[in-house]
Amino acid sequence: MYGLLKCPGCGHRAVESDGDDVTEDENGFANKKCGDCAVQHCTCGDDEGLITIVADWETVSDDEGCTTSPDMLPVIITVPATTQEEAVEAASDKLQEHFGPSVEALFEDEIERDFWFGLNDHDAFLRLGAVLQGAPAVIGNDGLFTVLR
Incomplete structure (x- = not known):
């Protein structure tokens, strides 16, 4: 480029x-x-402009209209941001890039970035579990989370 x-x-x-x-x-x-x-590659003291979001999946409606819980790992997303609102916006972009517009476990094939956290009055796929200042180390993940940094 x-x-x-x-x-x-x-x-x-x-x-x-x-x-x-x-x-x-x-x-x-x-x-x-x-x-x-x-x-x-951020380190302690060098992550002032970062926010980490921990989120889990909301229930969704399957193809038959029944409410189900997606069989997907919770997510930990670290993004450059200074406020929670900025972090959610940036995390939505990162989730859209990572998962794309079609996720079988969510029973959706036309996902837009606003769907992840329910921006602009959409139903949310994810609910916030924690919003942390900085980029804490994830210890002992062992495949228990989807980590996006």
């Missing part, structure tokens, strides 16, 4: 050069990480 600098974390051309704050070294690497690497 023309005009983007290489991320020192992943090596992809994903960092925008804004002239003053973001500079390039002799190998084309930026002096800061891309958004994905900044979230994935």
